[in-house]
Amino acid sequence: MTATMKAAVIDRYKQPMPVIKPVPRPNIGPNDVLIKIVTASINPIDIKTKDGGLRMLLKYKMPMIMGSDFAGIVTKTGSFVSDFKVGDAVYGRVQKNRIGTFAEYIAVGQGDIAKKPANLTFAQAAAIPLVGLTSYQALHDIMDIQPGQKVMIQGGSGGIGVMAIQIAHYLGAYIATTTSKDNFDLVRSLGADYPIDFRTTNFADVLSDYDYVFDTRGGKTLSDAFKIVKPGGKIVSISGLPNARFGREYGVPLWKQLAFGFVTRDLTKLEKQTGASYTFLFMKPSGVELETLRQLIEADILKPVIDRIVPFSAINEALAYSASGHATGKIILKMTDDPESKVFS
CATH class of the missing domain: 3.90.180.10 (Medium-chain alcohol dehydrogenases, catalytic domain)
Structure with missing residues (x-):
């Protein structure tokens, strides 16, 4: 049976x-x-x-x-x-x-x-696992954050945000994040330096010259990220759309690469205008990186x-x-x- x-x-x-x-x-x-x-x-x-x-x-x-x-x-x-x-x-x-x-x-x-x-x-x-690997791959693997660099993390009190803030803090970044005012104390306790109340303030009106943005929202929030990133900076999104570059890296069929390129043409235009790069992150499972996270957790660096x-x-x-x-x-x-x-x- x-x-x-x-x-x-x-x-x-x-x-x-x-x-x-x-x-x-x-x-x-x-x-x-x-x-x-x-x-x-x-x-x-x-x-x-x-x-x-x-x-x-x-x-x-x-x-x-x-x-x-x-x-x-x-x-x-x-x-x-x-x-x-x-x-x-x-x-x-x-x-x-x-x-x-x-x-x-x-x-x-x-x-x-x-x-x-x-x-x-x-x-x-x-x-x-999912939020830890996603955040680590965005902030460490793709952005390669160095001490003193500035990163904006969208949705700091969400499932991804609470882990991303801790990892960015561990890497030595200056961290801005959006959340509600009720969660300011939480995100500060995790390592955020500049919490922004998304209900009253558009982050693009108060931030500039950032090295990186970790986007968890997509849409207009993703487009606004290009307003605050310096030339040569990076925007990594888990809620935007895959572009042609993503299609090539993942070996998807050519017709899909062309489709990705068409639907993200506005983002490609923003890349050219600002000199920043856009990466759509499709997180990869990794026992090796989970072991790295385990060591950070057991050292009380992440919680x-x-x-x-x-x-x-x-x-x-x-x-x-x-x-x-x-x-x-x-x-x-x-x-x-x-x-x-x-x-x-």
């Missing part, structure tokens, strides 16, 4: 909410580990994926299990796995073609996970910020709350209803 598990499944794009139902437990390949998921986090990309917002980049077969990152326990290892053993506490962000962390189990490649930070609970650890922890059975309410844009930090799903379970120790 095939073993089953509970999972949050959609049967079509733009389905209002997933349905929790039994599905077959995944099999693993020789380089995979099977994880019993203890906690998972909700991210805006989960909602974009559900609603078909990434179909130009990725098309998923239906039905599809939602979810992108997790913390859990290794329960089985493939024949080529050497870095992990059964019983290890790990955290990770799965490859984009293997999403499905809103479930009791997931099969994931050993290169996409790392040991869970020893000083974090499973709930705290689940708050790290998770959690808005709330909800049971798996309340996933639809949690997704609706995430879509509202009101969360401060991360929303965590507890994948077991047993609060006394030893995996929560």
